[in-house]
Amino acid sequence: GAGVSQSPRYKVAKRGQDVALRCDPISGHVSLFWYQQALGQGPEFLTYFQNEAQLDKSGLPSDRFFAERPEGSVSTLKIQRTQQEDSAVYLCASSLEGTGDEKLFFGSGTQLSVL
């Protein structure tokens, strides 16, 4: 596609519910990143894939958070047993090679509200 696509755009979950957030990166982009952005804060790194390999998941806040990219394209971020502190915008970004010195293209994000 023309850009990074994320769905759903908005998600409201009851506390304790599981959610799955989807990211479609730009076709051919090797690297895919997930960030969490709370209101008034900068994006906080969650995890990073190069193709299907998850190279860094050091930013995942707890074992309730899980991400996958099984075929090296679409990625899913899953949050189990959601808590109110999980409320944030979840941003996905992709880059062509992921050398660390190139432009990231961001999706519009999924705004998660946990009630």
Place this chain on the structure above:
Amino acid sequence: RKEVEQDPGPFNVPEGATVAFNCTYSNSASQSFFWYRQDCRKEPKLLMSVYSSGNEDGRFTAQLNRASQYISLLIRDSKLSDSATYLCVVIQAGTALIFGKGTTLSVSS
């Protein structure tokens, strides 16, 4: 201490003003530096890369001072459309981009 620190502002300036933002980073091994712009309720977008020699793109000038570990962004002749949050971004070897909290700029007529 956060790895990347910015003055959150807000910076409120009139049209035509010159405004400068600074950003400091804690890890001396940081290799690449960028400024991203984020409009309200939108995703971040790359504004410009920052090079040791300094670089300019129209009204925007970015500078890097490795010895003092800070990055700056200068905006000349501010426009209403420059109103946004400006995010300082740092990359260390083998890691993902690390964002600052952002500096909010509001340009008024």
